[in-house]
Every structure is written in structure tokens, then in C-alpha cells.
Amino acid sequence: MRALLVSLSALALAACGPLVEMGGRDSGLSNGQSLAELTLEEFDSVSLRGPDNVVIALGDEFDIRVEGDDDVVARVEFEIRNGKLRIGRESSHGITINEGVATVHITMPVLNGASLAGSGDMQIARAASDDFEASIAGSGSMAIAALEAARAEFDIAGSGDMTVAGTVADLEIGIAGSGDVEAAELRVERADVDIAGSGSVEIFATETVSGSLIGSGDVRVSGGADCRSNSIGSGEMRCS
Template sequence: MPAPRNAFRKREIAFALGMGALAAGGAAATLAVLHDDERTEHHAPMTRDYRLAPFEQISVSGPQDLEITYGGTTSVQAEGSAEALNQLEVTVKDGKLSIKPKAGFFGGNFALFDDVTVHISLPDLKQIELAGSGDVQIDRIEGKSFAASISGSGSMAIEMLKVEYANLNITGSGDLTAAGTAGETQIDVAGSGEVDAGELHSTTATIAVGRSGNVSLFVDREAEVSVTGSGDVNISGGGHCSVTQTGSGDVSCAGYGADRDD
């Protein structure tokens, strides 16, 4: 006896619904795979080169790191995820290279930049300002003068400095280490950070410590030291020290003695 027509229709409808669900599930799985691939590509490490005008100064804010190589032609290359590099602003204005998160990103996830490193090569660097939490590595600096300042929690290391005049300034909690030679060195610490320059040989020096940061420096001839905070100053070498001290910090001078005005 032939099956009723409505029974066939029910089976056809059920089959169609089943195939539709299968197709929808397959499409969803495909979209999920594509989304995962896109996410992986978005977070995969990459490099980006920047074509910029010449510069002799650098300003950096944010958690990204810098590696600076002295000499050769000027080049700037960033390494990190596409997501992070797309949010990084790298520009030059009036001879100063600026590296920072793009405007509008402040308040965002700054951990995005933790794995970003900017590699910089340039023939002359006169000044660098670090206002973020990133670390800066500089292999060598040569020239008439050089100035470095830290106003954040980041650190800066200068492997070899060879200048007539060096100005090292800390107003944050970051640390600065330096080695090499300088004719005259001026160090100002108004934060809790430390200047470790015991391997920097300076002919003369002027040092001011206004808070809890510590300073060490090698001085050949004469050092003028002012301490109004709780930070300590350690002068090695044969230099004579003139000390003005109103804070609780200690001043150690390994030279021929010290004139004190307490």
C-alpha cells in the first residue's frame, strides 16, 4: 500500500532541516577556524620599518623597549605583534624621534606593548627622554654633549659614553647605568631612581640629590655635591669633593678629602 503523501513530506522536511543544521554547523566551524587563524596572525611577531626624517633626539613613553646602536645610517625598526605595532606611533618632528602609544590608546591594555622592541641606529644622539616603563639599551655615545632623563619607572643602560659634557637626570623611579669618559658630568636626582656611574670617569662633576635616589660616579679632579634628601652619593677616584648636605643621605668621597657645609 503506498505511503501517504504527507508522510513523504515530513521525511523530506526533516531531511532538509538536518542538512541545513549540518551546513550551519560546518559554516560556524569554518568561521571559528578563520577567526582563530586571524587572531593568531594578529598576535604573531613581525617587524616594521619606518622611513623617517633625520633626528638627533629621542623621546619615548610606554612599556616598549629600545635598543640603540651608534654609527652608520639612520634606521628605525619595530618588532612585535601586528596588533601592538598598529597602536604604536613613531614620528619625527623638529629633529626629535617620538615613540609612544597612539593618541586615544591611553587607558587601554598597555601590556600589549610588553613584547615590543624598537631597534634604532643613528650616527649621532644628543638627547634621550624616557617617560615610560620600558628599558633602553645604548651601545655607545660619542660627541660634544649628551643628555639623558628618566621620568618613569624604566631603566637605561649606556655601555660606552665618550663626551665632553654629560647631563643625567632622574625624576622618577627608574635607574640609569653608564660607563665611559666625560669631561664634565652633571647629575640631578629628584626621584627614587639610581644613577650607577661608577664606571663613568669624569674630570669634574656637579651632583644634586633631592630625594631618595642614590648616585655613584668616578671623578678625577673635583666634585660639587648637594644632598637635600635621603639618597646617598658615592664618589670614587681621586677627585676632591665640596659637599652641601641638609638631608639624611650619606656622602662618601674617596679622593683627597671633602669640604662640607652641613
């Protein structure tokens, strides 16, 4: 199959009417459109549902490009609602075809949040925000190369993994399942960690870390922070 590249960009963005609430099943969007049909408007967060890859970079202009085999690219759909760009797969009669993988390249001025549901992959070059939120539901992976935030919240439900570097003053981490947060390169002042299951967290904190562990999960803290934790099960917090 031949590779196909589809692109949509804008210097000035026009407002359009409200979009229907997202529903559907699996990675389908209830009001999804192809990239060619999408009216590009402002967004500051990105949500991915399904098996595809998303690469996000900051820039002055909004730009979306999709590349991959032509039949796969044709099934990728988009929806912009309440400042969030949603990416999913075409759904017909409640059935979504998730075969193949496309790569969606996004350029945007500001990124305040990112979420991933399914087995996809999200790569974020940089994000700067007063309040940043990132979440994974499923087995997907997310990497943030450089995050600067006053406050950040990371949540994983399932077996996904998140890798983050940068600087955050106050951090909250929640894991339900076997997910992992690798944030040894993320400099944090204060952190609050909750794990239910066998997940693991590695962070660098300089002031305080509090933890609640249920199950066999573990937290490793470097940076000299004062650590306090409550554990039910074999999980433990180790600080140095």
C-alpha cells in the same frame, strides 16, 4: 599571537613639513604615525613614552625596526620633530593602551640625547657628543654602554635607574625621587650632583665633585676627586 617585524630605513633623507607640537596623554603622541606611514628624516635624539623597549646603535644610515606581537606593534607610533624621534602608543579619545611590549631597534649616525617617560627600557650601545643629555621620568631604565662627551647631563624624576660607562669631562646629575645613577664605570673629571629624595649616585671622578643632598640620598665617589657637599637630612657623600 604571531610576532611581527616592521622596518623603515633610508640612505638619503628627504625633508618634510613641520610637525604639530607633541601633546596627548600618557604615552600617546598628538601627531603620531605608524612606522609604515612615517616619513624618515634626520634626527639626533630619541624620546620614548610608555612601556616599550628601545635599542639604539650608531651606524652610517638611519634605520628603524619594530618587533613584537602584531597587535602591540600596530599600536606603536612615531613622530619626528626638531631633530628628535619620538616613540609612543596610539591614543584614541585621550586613552592610550599600554598592554604588551614591543622592541624598537634604531640605527642612527649621531646620538646627542635620549629621554624616557614611563616604565620602558632603553639600551644604548654607544654615544659620542660634545653635549649629551639623558633623562628618565618614571620607573624606566636606561643603559649606555659607552659614552664619550665633553659635557653630559643626567636627570631622573621618579624611581628610574640609569647605568653609564665611558668618558665625560664635565657631568651634571639631578635626581628627584628614589632614582639611581650607576656610573662607577664612567670616568669623569668634574661632577655636580643634586639629589632631593632617597636616590643614589655612584661615580668615578678624578678632579672635583660638588653635591647638594636633601633627604636620605647618598653619593659614592671613587677616583680620588676633591669632594664638597651640603646636606639636609641623612644623606651623605663618601669619597675615596
